[in-house]
Amino acid sequence: xxxxxxxxxxxxxxxxxxxxxxxxxxxxxxxxxxxxxxxxxxxxxxxxxxxxxxxxxxxxxxxxxxxxxxxxxxxxxxxxxxxxxxxxxxxxxxxxxxxxxxxxxxxxxxxxxxxxxxxxxxxxxxxxxxxxxxxxxxxxxxxxxxxxx
Numbered sequence: 001x002x003x004x005x006x007x008x009x010x011x012x013x014x015x016x017x018x019x020x021x022x023x024x025x026x027x028x029x030x031x032x033x034x035x036x037x038x039x040x041x042x043x044x045x046x047x048x049x050x051x052x053x054x055x056x057x058x059x060x061x062x063x064x065x066x067x068x069x070x071x072x073x074x075x076x077x078x079x080x081x082x083x084x085x086x087x088x089x090x091x092x093x094x095x096x097x098x099x100x101x102x103x104x105x106x107x108x109x110x111x112x113x114x115x116x117x118x119x120x121x122x123x124x125x126x127x128x129x130x131x132x133x134x135x136x137x138x139x140x141x142x143x144x145x146x147x148x149x
Contacts, residue, residue: 004097007031007075008134011054011099015077015141018042018054019148025077025141028054030062030093032072038062055084059091073097077138079106079131085114088127095128099138 007029014027018041030038040057044050055076062069073095074080080088080096085107088096096108096115107115108129116126 003034004075004130004133007036007073008077008097008099008137010036011075011077012134012137012141014039014041014054015138019141019145021046025145026054028058028074028076030058030069030072030074032068037065037067037069037072051083053081053084055080056087059087059093063091069093075133077141078102079109080115081105082107082110082112082114085112089114089120089123092124093127095130097130097133099131099133099135100142101131 010029011027015025018027019025023042023045026042028040029036038058038061040054042054043052043057055074059069069091071094074088074093075097077099079098079102081102082105101109104110115129118126
């Protein structure tokens with residue numbers, strides 16, 4: 001759990017940076033073999049692009065730099081949405097660690113369980129999901145954003 005807390009603190013800092021740029025406060029880090037291979041800050045509003053979710057940005061960073069994503073760990077402040085969950089499954093990310101659930105569109109907690117389904121033939125194993133890491137800090141980050149908007 002110590003490592004998870006370490007990386008989640010980095011995600012929270014990235015989420016704070018995203019919020020300073022007018023975006024929802026989501027930060028993500030992709031880790032493989034104890035090395036950070038991808039960093040993502042939510043940029044949907046500032047980039048005027050719905051695909052600029054922090055999770056996708058972290059994955060995009062690693063893949064555009066020729067780094068192997070398969071079997072990596074994705075840390076993120078908020079549960080990935082169904083769009084991000086599809087990308088996670090496509091890249092065979094081994095473990096997902098997040099702080100707070102995304103009730104209506106979360107890839108594991110909503111009715112759209114993209115992260116848990118075994119019904120897509122080409123998708124390999126479902127990722128291990130660890131939720132609630134620094135949950136209160138992630139909730140406070142969301143509350144700070146809600147006060148700004």
